[in-house]
Amino acid sequence: MSVIVAILQAVLLVAAAPLVSGITRKIRAKMHSRTGTDIFQDYRDLAKLWRRCEVREGGSGLVSRAMPPVFLGSFVLIAAGLPLFMQACPVPILGDIITILYLMALPRFMFALASIDSAGSYTAIGGVRELLVGVLVEPALVLVLFVMAVAAGSTNTGFMAAATGSLQAQPLVAVVVAGVAFAMACYIEMGKLPFDLAEAEQEIQEGPLAAYSGPSLAMLKLGVSVKQLVVASLLVALFLPFGAAVDASPAAVLAGMLAYGAKVLVVMVAASIIENAVMRVRYKLLGRYTWFVTGIALLSLVFLVIGI
Amino acid sequence: MLELIFVSLGLSCVAGALSLVAGKTPAASKTIACVGGMASAACAFIGGAGALLGPAVHASWSGPMAFASFTLLLNPLAGLLIAVISALAFVAWLYGLSYFDEYYEKGMGVIGFFMNLFIASMNLVILADNAFWFLVFFELMSLTSYVLVVIDQTEKSLRGGFLYLIMAHIGFLMIAISFFVMASAAGSLEFEAFRTSAFAPGVATVAFVLAFFGFGAKAGMVPFHSWLPQAHPAAPSNVSALMSGGMIKIGIFGICKVCFDLLGATGGEIGWGVLVIIIGAVSSVLGVVYALGEHDLKSLLAYHSVENIGIILLGVGTGIYGWAAHLPWLAAIGLLAGLYHLVNHAMFKGLLFLGAGSVLHATGTRNMEVLGGLARLMPVTALCFLVGSLAISAIPPLNGFVSEWFTYQGLIGAAMDGDIFMRILFAFAVVALAITGALAVTCFVKAFGVTFLARPRSEAAEAAREVPAPMKGAMVLLTVACVFLGLGAALVTPVVDSIAAAMLSVPPVPAVEGATLVSLDTASVVSPLALAVLMALVIAACALVRNSANRAAGMKDDPQTWACGYQADLTMETLASTVGANVKNFMGPLFAIRFTVNRAGAAVARLFSRALGLEKTAPSASKAPEPVLSRFDRDRTVGIAAAPHRAPALSHSVLSIVSDLGAWFSRMESGDFRTYIVYIVGALVFFLALIILVR
Known part of the structure; x- marks a missing residue:
């Protein structure tokens, strides 16, 4: 059963990722007072790219070639292991939080390498910045996960989800504050405004995409959408496990699946509303925001050690 | 097993001596040294590996010195260290078969002699079970490596x-x-006497702290790290691998030996663990931050040794804390993590230094700014270096990930049981380890990307050719070791676990269940092998799907890089300094620490020099102003030459103090024999007085 759930999670996340990014595009268009395309436009974009001839750039070699499958594959694997539909990990060996963090480092590593590989300065700056975003978010992210691990008594995301879902994760205030910090950290990790505009391609997150074309670009665009969805799912899995199946019966899993869909949609819509309501700031100011988030994470640690 | 190690020591001495004798014909000297060294390393490896599980072997001879008998002890920990160092030594000799061709004019016989002696002395330090002989071999190790x-x-x-x-x-x-502190309390120089006597807590703490800093200086932990990035890269690359991968582990070995073995009967203090963890956390972060500022490939790797020593210390510190606080699971998992990372670091750091050596061999420079594009010209080296980079960045499923996973579990598990102070401490340690991990990824993207990817940025890089077979073989061996220690973690962990248990003299904690690694107190599991299979399957599936779409739609090559409408040229490529500048944007304060400390050190050195009455001669008349070059142009023109003189670092302040002391002493040495008579009489009077007082 749990293997089926894992495969289901992976397949559904990949299938739904373009839909979610289509919805956020629609919201942006509405907030800009444009009509915009419909929410299925991203599927059509990917299908078009899929049929295009691929152009490989001058200097680029095997690393660039290998990057899109590695990028998408890593996030698909993470999606399969998270406690999304159930309050337990469908594949326990994929569910450890340290494993997830370091598995997320692999696509980042290859992404940045590919950006250097293409020998262009625009792509490379994007890749290096993407790495640094990771470095700056890391302290807050890990501090929150540390608080959760101590509160739930395990580093396994399944146990964390179960502990939060049954309100056993104590102390409660620390967990709530940790959730706030984690949401903010996830928001930065998703690569949205005010730091980044994923559609302006020479910017941080999609900078290295400039060197890609055809099916590779399609795979990479899909990968970026899946990444955003996985990051949002991590928040949902750890801090909003309510409604997810407690046991492994098919009906409960189905209900958990629907609940997950609703939760993640709310999170993504909220993120896209925030994104369009803020101005854009210089990349160099990123540090201030991440330190602010780290401060909130630190606050949750303080609540944890004093036990409220 | 001890006999095999004696054979190995004998082979080392014979090979070293013969290589020195044959020094006039460098080719013969090299072959003798390398083949003899390989045979010796193979013997020692089998001997060390055989001792991993077996009971400890003790051997003792009343030596030439009346006060110290020559005692050797081969226990599981010593076996592990010997196996690791011998494995590295074997690979270094194999690599040397081709690499030492460049050193024919620099005295091949001398290299062969001292490198053999260096490896033998490392093995003897590990085996020695007497304070006097330990120090003798420790000194021999320092001098030969010097x-x-x-x-x-x-x-x-x-x-x-x-x-x-x-x-x-x-x-x-x-x-x-x-x-000396322990010996005077135990009444003997034998480690066996230390081991069996219970010291007063104060004595034990003094002994531990001194030993920790002493061995820490050898291991290159912060604040004793500054020598490491200057000394290790200066040696031939395979010796750098041996020093960075092997020798600094002797420091960790010493800390473990003093804490768990020599002070074993006394028991530890929680404070020791706290000290080790704090120093480990600081070392790991500062090591990687300074590595990011480097554009010399070997210096970068040397700074990463500081980082990895910090990570090992985090594991060992958790072990010491658990041991002192009587938390058996924590003690075992901490030591397991530390020792596992010790083995892993030896393998991937050895691999990376050999890779850097191959780059140096092929291009004649270690300056990353003028390299680039080597992946196409040296595919085997590039692949090995990439695996090493992934392993050191702790990317699953390679070996670095396994040991860091255990380290995290130990730190988080410790926080679960700990009080307020311990929770804050371990949160600090976990955050430090996480920042280190993220920065290590950045740093190795830089190291691999700037060196091997994009296009060659100099003629030297364009002319690079793949290295000869022995060098390739050496790198491939270490690559295989890195992969095996990762995927085969379920086989390796029980061995390391039993060593940790033997050190703590408790039954081993279950850390493996079938093919999965288990962390009991944090209720978590991971399986590198299953992870590898899943990753391979999913990524291969994605690649196949993409490639079939490519076949349907066609592929084209565009020789020109698209630079958003500009004419792309080599100055547009990412350099090491590009990454460094970006990091400095956000990590400025961490670099500022170094600046402040350096300035303070220079001030102290000046004061010292003034106190001794030595005035430095002012720098000679101002040099002609250098032409203003951009960083990149400067590297392109003078990159292959020596790097320009750096601003005074703390280490230089230490050097200046020492040389001032020397100058002061040389003043006392006037050369007048009457002064010497005064000194001798003074010394006689002093020692007579001492004897009378002691009696």
């Missing part, structure tokens, strides 16, 4: 070597005092 550091005889290597010598002796002094 010769290897200065073998190039350039200004840079001489400076690095001198600094190394000084720091090694500062460490030596602290270790000697620590042993």
